[in-house]
Amino acid sequence: MRYFVKVEADGRRIEREIFFEKEGDVLMAHLVRHDEDGTEEVEVYPIDPCLLEKGRSLHLLVDGRGFDVYLQPTSKGNLDVHYKGDLCHVEILDEREKIAQRVQGKGGGTDPEIRASMPGVVVAVEVQEGQQVQKGQTLLVLEAMKMQNPIQAEADGLVEQIQVKAGDTVTGGDLLLRVVPA
Template identity: 35%
Template sequence: MQKTYLYNGRAVTVDLAPLPDGRWRATIDGREHIAAVQPRPDGGVTLTLEGERRTVYVERAGVERLAALDGIVYTLSPPEARGGRRRGVRPGANELTAQMPGQIREVLVSEGQVVARGQTILLLEAMKMEIRAAAPADGVVARLLVKVGDIVERGQRLAEIRPNEGTEDDA
């Protein structure tokens, strides 16, 4: 049985085959492991690979698979969901996204308003922090997608700015 995931934007594949003694043969990138699998009542699983034991906890969050091992959480996504969390990918110059989850504190512009690059569009607040979401380019506020009091996720689109000619791709 073959399983493929995306990890940090790269495809990773494991080939699993059951063995008659209850163990599994797992092949990853040409590396072959014989894995003894010891499930734990709390949902974790203890794997013994080449005599070394590792307890891994796996949880699902939507399409993502989160595996915790030795204090580190690894995020795997299905191969079809390219990019997963889009870490490091810059949003388009014409959209403004939330840098952190939070609540919209103040909206300082209205649709149709002309704004300058760097101008504060709205204030986002979470916990004790307030951050400004600023216009990514000179342009016009084409759409405001949130209002005061809305709770937004990290990466959620907040506004669309239609950039002036020639400034669209300067990021």
């Protein structure tokens, strides 16, 4: 399962995709950053989580370095993470929540780049380059996890670029199209 994490700290916002794999007895965390040019940068860290206080404090051994963090759930179902007096607000979505958010048009802003949140097949492209679209309008249909998911415009805008066509196979993070705000 992949997770999509947004961290806000010190006025900065960082977004990463995270997934975990077990290699022998070691849990490996893969942090994926999607760059503006469409490339991905992946960092891999061995981690060893250990609960210090039931449900609240966590000791993480990441790449040989130890971190004690205090976790505080928020009313929105996210987390506030306290580390050495610093506070980070963390929003975590799994793949299904990310698709549901995308389908509902709640992608967290009006980023012009619309990317595949997971591997799938483009079933239909409902728009053309240069076309005006309205918030909530279906742009394309992506089949992922045996479900057809309409990908909708997050805001009114203009379809600037389409990178896929019906029948194309995409992987998570692939650029599907760009819709610039109207």
